[in-house]
Amino acid sequence: MAPINRIWLALFFLGYVVAGATGRVEETTLALLASMEDSVKFAIGITGFLAFWSGLLRIAETAGLTQKIARALHPLLRRLFPRLPADSPALGAITLSLAANLLGLSHAATPLGIKTMRELEKVNATPGVVSDEMAVYLALILGGISLVPSTIIAVRSQAGSVRPSMVIIPILITASFGTAAALLTHFFIKKTRKERKK
Amino acid sequence: MNTLSIWAIPLFILAVLAYGEYKGVKVYETFIQGAGTGLKTGFELLPYFLAIFGALAVFKTSGALNFFCRVAAPFANLLRIPEEILPLGLIKPLSGSGSIGFMADLIQKHGPDSPLGIMASIIAGGSETTFYVLSVYLGAAKITRPKHLVGMGLLGDLTAFFMAVLITRWFQIG
Numbered sequence: 001m002a003p004i005n006r007i008w009l010a011l012f013f014l015g016y017v018v019a020g021a022t023g024r025v026e027e028t029t030l031a032l033l034a035s036m037e038d039s040v041k042f043a044i045g046i047t048g049f050l051a052f053w054s055g056l057l058r059i060a061e062t063a064g065l066t067q068k069i070a071r072a073l074h075p076l077l078r079r080l081f082p083r084l085p086a087d088s089p090a091l092g093a094i095t096l097s098l099a100a101n102l103l104g105l106s107h108a109a110t111p112l113g114i115k116t117m118r119e120l121e122k123v124n125a126t127p128g129v130v131s132d133e134m135a136v137y138l139a140l141i142l143g144g145i146s147l148v149p150s151t152i153i154a155v156r157s158q159a160g161s162v163r164p165s166m167v168i169i170p171i172l173i174t175a176s177f178g179t180a181a182a183l184l185t186h187f188f189i190k191k192t193r194k195e196r197k198k
Numbered sequence: 199m200n201t202l203s204i205w206a207i208p209l210f211i212l213a214v215l216a217y218g219e220y221k222g223v224k225v226y227e228t229f230i231q232g233a234g235t236g237l238k239t240g241f242e243l244l245p246y247f248l249a250i251f252g253a254l255a256v257f258k259t260s261g262a263l264n265f266f267c268r269v270a271a272p273f274a275n276l277l278r279i280p281e282e283i284l285p286l287g288l289i290k291p292l293s294g295s296g297s298i299g300f301m302a303d304l305i306q307k308h309g310p311d312s313p314l315g316i317m318a319s320i321i322a323g324g325s326e327t328t329f330y331v332l333s334v335y336l337g338a339a340k341i342t343r344p345k346h347l348v349g350m351g352l353l354g355d356l357t358a359f360f361m362a363v364l365i366t367r368w369f370q371i372g
Contacts, residue, residue: 003329004292011253011262019260031259032252039247042302047240054236055229060214062228063221106239110334117339129343130336135350138335142351144326144358148210151243152323155302161310167319168203170365174324178358185350 042158049154057105066108069099080136090119094137104146113141135186143179145172243295250299279363280314286321287359291352294327313366320362325355 019028060066073095074086084091097112116137124131149171157164218225257263267281274281286304290297301322305315328351336344 004289004296007289007292008249008253011257015253015256015258015260015262018262018265019256022261024260028256028259031255035251035255036248039244039251042251043240043244043247046243047237050239051233051236054239055231055233056211056214058232058235059218059223059225059228061232062223063214063218065214065217107235113331113335114338117335117341121339121341124339128341130341130345130347134339134341135345135347138332138347139350139354141335142326142328142331142354144324148206149323151298152301152319153207155298155322156305156310156315156319159302159305159310159315161305161315163200163204163311165207166200166203166311167316167323168206169200170203170316170320170362170369171323173365174320174358174361177361178325178354181357182350182354185353186346189346189350 042155045158046151046154049157050150053104053148053150053154057103060103061105061108066096066099066103066105069102070095073098073102080140081133084123084133088123090116090123090133093119098140101141102145102147104148104150132186132190135190136183139182139186140179142182143175145175145179147172243298246293246295247299247302250296251303254300254303278367280317282308282314283317283321283363286318287355290321290325290359291328291355292330294330297322297327317362317366320365321359324362325358328352328355 015028016025019025070092074091077091077095077098078084078086081091081094084094093112093116097109097116100109100112117134120131120134120137121127124134148168152167152171153164156167215225218228254263263285266285270284271281274284282304286297286300289300301318304318305312308314308318310316310319328348332344332347332351336347
């Protein structure tokens, strides 16, 4: 996305303008050079945890845990997508994609998400325009609820945390509220639009 | 809440191993395979750390961040949030890996178990990257009219941000 390009550029330019004004150019450049080594150390530091976690997730995937979670989610999702038939490929794709996100299967989540969006576009009454089902599905994805936020834990333990996993439940609560807010926003907008049409 | 968090990882590990064994998966060999591909994930984050740590090093050491914080402080104080956390809230909807870099930078400076470190961890983990997800997912379905989805996503991010601040304060964790 475009905004990140501008922000990144601005950090360098604003930084060096201030450095020039306050006479801290040399120090700033030294800090920049030091940050490069830090980045490599940090990335290597968290790689061990991330690799271990991927190993574990591969076992979960091979054992069919994604499908199992998808089956558990099905009754709940049927209510959120009342217009999709229970055995439709679109609803199947939605449940599988959300199960992958819940498990934190980052490499599988994006392809499954793309497949889901294409299935939803096939049953979209207004092609090219976001459908209600897409909005609800994306609200659930954007909420970002996942069982174990592995990257966050890896970064925390690399930074020397004595309790790296203490944030798991707070993150779960936070993500649930964010998801609920996105869903409510959608339903509220949908309702006001309908009323305006009347 | 703390006990539940502490048990989450061991329970997850044991449950996955037991379920794999029960389903007849060769747990050891499968683990090795998965870990091999997982090595990539860490290295894929390296360019993001380089970009964010570098830009932040310049922005902080020069004194520009202090200046930004001084400008943002009255606004942040009004909402009773620490001003150091604001940049993370701004970057979160734009770049997932970028916000991991921001969070890493914050917790290295203030300590991962300090209130600010906890808050940063919750914000970085508490939502998806709105602009990234929307551009990839809507692009995949060739949607040209996203209607209210950007607003919906950002409102979710904002809620998650304030929730992270409140949770950290309510439970006085850290």
